[in-house]
Amino acid sequence: MTFDYADFSSAFPWFFPVMAGIFGAIVGSFLNVVIYRMPLDKSVVTPGSHCACGAPIKWYDNIPVLSWFILRGKARCCGRSYSFRYAFVELLTAALFTTSWLMFPPAKALCGMLFVACMLCALFIDLDHMIIPDTFTIGLGVAGVVLSVFVPSLHGQHDGVFFVSALQSGLISLQGLLIGSGLVLWIALIAEVLLRKEAMGFGDVKFVGAIGAFTGWQGAVFSIFGGAVVGIIWIALAFIWKKIFGDRIQVAPRAETPDGQPAELGMGVQIPFGPMLAVAGLLHFFYFTHWMDNYFAELAAIFQG
Incomplete structure (x- = not known):
């Protein structure tokens, strides 16, 4: 039986x-x-x-x-x-x-569970220590590419020939890793020139690449700009909470001065961006994949005339 x-x-x-x-x-x-x-x-x-x-x-x-x-x-x-x-x-x-x-189907669901576990670890570790260990950046990025080859459904590839689907899925994952990390690196370098100080940690660069390995380059782009929106909303709500309830329960993200000393939220302080990236990456993985794919497809069609 x-x-x-x-x-x-x-x-x-x-x-x-x-x-x-x-x-x-x-x-x-x-x-x-x-x-x-x-x-x-x-x-x-x-x-x-x-x-x-x-x-x-x-x-x-x-x-x-x-x-x-x-x-x-x-x-x-x-x-x-x-x-x-x-x-x-x-x-x-x-x-x-x-x-x-x-x-998701079982194979993609299991890949999603690994992605969730790593996103949550990175989120809370960065929140506490303002670092993201390489296990959840480089390690997760490599795992995303490898899993994409063996589980083509991770990137929606369902070709009748497994080898073709595996190759397409692996390329999508690799593209997401490289474009995601490369885009954040350029944003960080340009911001550093304009602000004359480090604007983003290198851990964030690797982390977006890892997100892209599981979500494609569209998910990496979404995590960058979606993460910024999540951060703005979080900080705004933290200010409102503090004004109403005071400091009895701390809901604001950790903030530090450039030399690593604890500080209040405000201009010139550093806050962890990893938690915002993780939230945006999870939102894309679960809910915004098709919406973002369609959006970029329509955008590409406009530029192609």
Whole structure:
């Protein structure tokens, strides 16, 4: 007796989306470890999860999402409070994994899950430390090109001959990587000349290339300009929030002076652009792919007369 995915999905349409959500929550728990340890050059494997007081966390206190609510955000061993962000990352990963499974065929959905995991890691690490590790830039870019060859549907290639589809998909991915990183590099260089100071970190250059490897050059372009829009909205909302509620809950992105000192949002300070790029990249991957493709196709037709 062979397993028939289509028949099983038809009989139990809830099964695979639920499994994707559970898997996403588990992966989200691991992402929390990566987000905390990787910038500190610590192993993400050993030692096991432990409290800030040093006590190991029992398995029943380390259940994704649920443990934070059961413990009410306080460690069982010492009563210390720990951030809701741990549960939020797990919830967000679960939601995006489920969305990926519901929106795409299985092979592309799995590629989407890898893309989501790396976007979230880069987002929160850059938010905390203003760096994006090469794992989520160079590594993700290479993975995007390789996966594009083996999973042509990642870039919508469905030619009857697999070799042709694989070649087309790989070229689209490589084009996205090169155009994305090259465009940001030129923007950064021109801005540096005009402003007479560094306007964008090289990590952002590599990061947009990695986004382009999964979304094509259209997605890379969207992440640059869409990320700028996300940043403007975020900062505007942060100013409004501060005016109404004060500094009790910090919602503004991290800001630093050029010499690395913490600073208030304002002119002349540096803020991480990676989170905005990640949000825009995810928006394109899930929702704006066809809209952007059609937009650039129409634009090309206008220039071609």
